[in-house]
Amino acid sequence: MFTKTIASVLMLASLATAHFTIEYPEMRGDSFATGASQYIYPCANVNQTEATNRTLWPLTGGSLSLDLHHPWTYLFVNLGLGTVYPTFNITLTNQFLNETGNGILCMSQVGLPSSFTPSDGQNASIQVVTVGASGSALYNCADITFSSNATTLSGDKCTNSSNVKISVVDGTTATTSAANSSSTHSAASGKSSELMTAASIAVVLGGVFASLLI
Numbered sequence: 001m002f003t004k005t006i007a008s009v010l011m012l013a014s015l016a017t018a019h020f021t022i023e024y025p026e027m028r029g030d031s032f033a034t035g036a037s038q039y040i041y042p043c044a045n046v047n048q049t050e051a052t053n054r055t056l057w058p059l060t061g062g063s064l065s066l067d068l069h070h071p072w073t074y075l076f077v078n079l080g081l082g083t084v085y086p087t088f089n090i091t092l093t094n095q096f097l098n099e100t101g102n103g104i105l106c107m108s109q110v111g112l113p114s115s116f117t118p119s120d121g122q123n124a125s126i127q128v129v130t131v132g133a134s135g136s137a138l139y140n141c142a143d144i145t146f147s148s149n150a151t152t153l154s155g156d157k158c159t160n161s162s163n164v165k166i167s168v169v170d171g172t173t174a175t176t177s178a179a180n181s182s183s184t185h186s187a188a189s190g191k192s193s194e195l196m197t198a199a200s201i202a203v204v205l206g207g208v209f210a211s212l213l214i
């Protein structure tokens with residue numbers, strides 16, 4: 001009985017610590033805390049206050065690093081303009097991503113749509129959405145201020161786990177292009193589901209090319 005209870009608690013704990021976290025920019029708050037749940041739109045029920053973490057992000061788009069705990073996931077990134085509870089109506093992933101492998105996925109620069117030019121000092125929030133096999137979505141947010149003083153993460157601070165692979169989801173043709181030819185590319189079949197290492201592809205995000213560098 002006792003061991004059964006312990007086992008159940010451990011199982012719940014491991015379920016709770018699955019999902020994902022935003023490593024950079026700093027998350028709004030702990031979405032594993034009591035009262036929070038990553039199943040809750042739009043930001044896991046993590047309250048936003050005056051003291052909310054806010055990271056400076058470049059005017060042309062910045063780095064995004066995720067710690068993904070599931071074996072695979074679809075991945076969307078949205079932007080909301082404003083300071084308090086903005087509406088996430090700008091997509092930064094026109095073609096959303098299919099990610100495989102659990103670990104760190106770091107995109108050195110997530111580009112902005114060409115139709116949007118942030119002003120220096122403008123506040124916004126980034127919403128990361130993942131969708132897995134069950135079809136239910138998970139949410140986490142990070143609050144930013146666009147700044148001409150901000151830079152993207154340097155290469156050594158933006159590395160990917162070796163087992164993390166991503167591809168762009170596209171219904172017709174593959175739109176990923178290899179920045180360098182990698183061995184994982186040899187099985188090219190013209191299918192959009194082809195996986196490449198995150199390190200080796202450039203991907204259209206938000207209408208501009210953003211290199212996924214490690």
Ligand SMILES: [Cu+2]
Nearest residue numbers: 015018019020
């Ligand atoms: Cu999970």
